[in-house]
Amino acid sequence: MNESLDQMTVNGGDVPAKDTFGVHNPATGRVFAQAPDCSPEQLDEALRAASDAFPLWREDIGARRAALLAAADRIEESAGDLAPLLTLEQGKPLADAHFEVMLTAMSLRATAALDVPREVIRDDETELIEVLHQPMGVVAVITPWNFPLTLAAVKCGPVLLAGNTVVLKPSPFTPLSTLALGVILRDVLPPGVLNVVSGRDPLGARLAEHPVPRKISFTGSTATGKRVAAAAAYDLKRLTLELGGNDAAILLDDVDLDAHADSLFWAAFVNCGQVCAAMKRLYVPRARYTEVVDALADRARSVKVGDGMLPDVQMGPLAIAPQFARVQELVSEALAGGATAAAGGGRLDGDGYFFAPTILRDIEDGARVVDEEQFGPVLPVIAYDDVEEALARANGTQYGLDGSVWSADADRAATLAARLECGTSWVNTHSMPTQGVPMGGHKWSGLGVEGALAGLLSSTETKVLHVVRGGNGTGIALS
């Protein structure tokens, strides 16, 4: 690879940065690289390139599918460049960064296996009525800092397969791996099809408000998602919003803890808890409370936390300073309010954003660390007496991303899981990445779905082609 990986990609090439901004390594808290700060004119240029590339790109789904498969191969081949960049800017252990690169390629391959369906409602001697799913044009894709590469693929893959072109903007906290993605895909995607720009906010707002994109595909906080929706309302841009969550898990009284304790723990702590679909509250029958807390606390204490570039590290730092501050605040407030840290409870020594994996006990709904999305290595464990009461508490939130129920009797658990008010309900697992399945949030956790056919169709406009054969149409319009 001769090209520099830290450049913006517009129309298949570099656009020289007029200004740059610092990118922090969360393991040290210090700036380790500079990223280009996209100017308003450069954003216009990127959107123009995407518009210009659209007419040809929309023509041939076979070529698009082949390009996505080639992109998946290229990403895998570039894992040695992408994974360390991801660890340096995001903090996750290098092995997890490699896994994210592989998931990124897998996501593109799963998308490439989809097809835009041809739906014929009537085809006889009098009429042809066909439902077409046509691309929209330029789509703005805005991603957060927890899974910069995988989310870029999850969002851009279906948008591109459907025949749209993209301007992709990563979080200003983690721009480098996404910039690198744009560079390595330059020779497998035609110029202008995937443009990548980086910059400090208000670049995100500028992109969301720009008149060119016909759709915004956004993953991030609920608060920012609402701002994006307001920006989209002005010219009725289409929207897919994948927002925050406060996933509840309910253990039933017969749960096999030996079988599930590791899965329960990592469902909350994977990626240092910075997963929209992580388990964020755990409801446990009072009779099993101490046993469950002890099992989780044992695991929390044994996790090796450190700089993700070092071997054997299982959990890195939090990815960004504001999130580190927020987690400290939520945990301190809970401890001051009477909760107990069965493990962890505070920051770890050093300059980086390291926080000890924390299990909180003697805590109830009403504490902010239970009611709000903590998005960090913290799990509040809440005792319940009656399973209907646990279900009501799990559902008593504006969030509705995912939830889970755990039991030795999977059918019993499934009956309860179906009553969780959320986009995905799991039984005996949580936050399991699965290709080819639609994913979306209820309530304030999102709008629309990503993945599978439903996700692909959300990047299209539905259109009816109605042909009257033989000249006997009535010509009466109904609206």
Ligand code: TXE
């Ligand atoms: O997200 P933001 P932040 C949650 C998590 C976290 C909180 C804040 O709880 O504590 O969000 O994280 C761009 N118009 N999640 O502040 O602000 C911004 O540049 C358009 C859940 O990083 O939502 C970035 O690219 N775009 C989540 C992206 O939005 C705007 C993952 C996300 O930033 C914009 C991450 C605007 N007005 C955090 N303002 C999940 N669902 O997985 C900012 N952006």
